[in-house]
Amino acid sequence: MKRLRFLLVLGGMLFLIGCRQDAEPDALTIGVSINAMRSPFMIGLAQGIRDRADELGIRLIVSECNGDGLVQTNQMMDFLIQDVDVVLVEPLDTEAVVPVIEEIDAAGIPIFCIDTSANTDLVKCWIGSDSLEMGRLAARYIAEALKERYGEYRGKVVDLMASLTTTSGANRTRGFTEELEQYPDIEIVARQNGNLQLDKAQDVMIDILQANPNIDAVWCSGDTNAQGALQAMRRSDRLLAAGEEGHIILVSADGAPESLKAIRNGYLDACISQNPIGMGRVAIDMIVDYWENGRLPEKTFYPYPLFTVTADNIDSEEFQEYGVWAEEIR
Template sequence: MPQTSRRGLLFGTAAVSAGALLTACTSNDPKEKDAPAQSGAPAADDKPGKPVTIGFAGPQADHGWLNAINEQARSRAKKYSEVTLETTEGSNDTAAQIGQVKTLINKKVDVLVVLPADGKALTQVGLEAMRAGIPVINLDRVFASPQAYRCWVGGDNYGMGLNAGTYIGEQLKDRKSAKVVELAGIDNLELTKQRSKGFADALKNYPNIELVARQAAEFTVESGQAKMAQLLQAQKKFDALWNHDDDQGVGALRAIQQAGRDEFLMVGGAGAKSAMDAIKADNSVLKATVLYPPTMAASAIDLARALGQSKGVSGLSELEIPTSLTLYSAVVTKDNVDQYLPTGFN
């Protein structure tokens, strides 16, 4: 599968929340008279402000996570009566997406939110928008130059692997000798490499655990089932499995059930609703999933609105929004699944 596929865009948490204005204040109350004044610009809040038109160039929804990205952006924009969202038809074709972004630039939108099919290939059009005075929120797959965007918002692929490995390590730390296998994503993608590196680094803290097999899949149900079947055939017994993606995890679970294997625990990745439902039911080997939340798209809309209204972020004293926002890869288990279920995607 080519690297520009939207599946390659795959794959920490909730959207930037709204809050009160962070303005300097004074008071005639003697108790507050000597309190230091807060500095900063007005922060974005839920009250309608200046009208803002946001251009959104997102992915074609050929994967559950990518479809959720589009839905999160649309639903968040609807929350604000003064926000108009100009959307393009999602595409994993680089040339087509460049044309779509150029159309949004020509429409003179106030802010652009772009999840590029290929960050490097779309860098030039990001630069074009910035030079035209249209700030760009770069979502997930990063442009090749920081001059091509005002703010980057995305997940933590290394953190996914690190947290998955730490969770597994804690479950197996008391075993004298434990074996772990890894069902990775598309191997030539940087995100897959980062997830695997984080996982390997976490396991270094548990000398009793050995990674005995690693198999790459393609972020699809079909590939998950086929590659998991191969792993099960090659490894007659192991203690834990980390699967990089919950979509391919559906297939992996099918292969596991068909093989009648249940001697190990499984940790998923991304945060699909189906995975959370299985974790809550607690009737399979799937015991946890590590988030790479599509709520990043809602966060991007929040930040774009703040940019368009020349506001900062609630809870921060800064005059401007940050240059980057990396979302946390929380581990969802049966103990906290109810908290995260609303963020699960189909």
């Protein structure tokens, strides 16, 4: 058996996860670095990584940086002295991690990315959702909903962004903006960063609602932003269910339990779901295939499929087949 070790660095805290008690002493060790396991999405991502590693007898060293880019780069530097075989990282900042990736690569340790990537060609491959397409799907959904409401493509919308220092956040906003350019009478009246933090998203959305009394729709680049937006609407007496006059069309991303509940309750119109559990499992398989066989996907970016969840398909067999990860996290 070849020696495989992965170091998982998550949000500033370093620890081992998913290690089988009967794993061989020279088992592959993977160093994994992700942001923080405080959101359902990140819990699902770590769960998928851990479960697949456990099935294969792989040793993981995991750390969390909790939103601190400097902590993440310092943790990744530790990989160089922890004798890892491979690094799997979810970059908090596409540029800040490049110098440490260069050092890790120079030491002969292959680097893979998950969810987000880094601005360097030293990354062997990264698996994540097509965030450009997520933004486009959200824009199309909102455009069609506005046409159904007004009989034409017009309205006032808000872009409640994720951080633009990540590939996913930047691309979700880019895809949304570019797609809406096809609808000149749909106006983006506000664009603010909720940073996928509940309190910040709520505060930002309250300010937006006060400044814009006639908002038709909001694109939230993540479920936490959506929950913040819903709280802001409730506090501002603007929270109305679909079908009620004055309802603000709300589209989110990721597919967390809170979003599925909000869809069932009529307050969230659609969610562009990812599947972090499936993504984590595929990342481990990808790394193992490279380690043992030298194989990589044909393209550096491996896009994991998306699924647009609505009230019409939330209980469908199609969604079940895709994977309702919100019901699988533990």
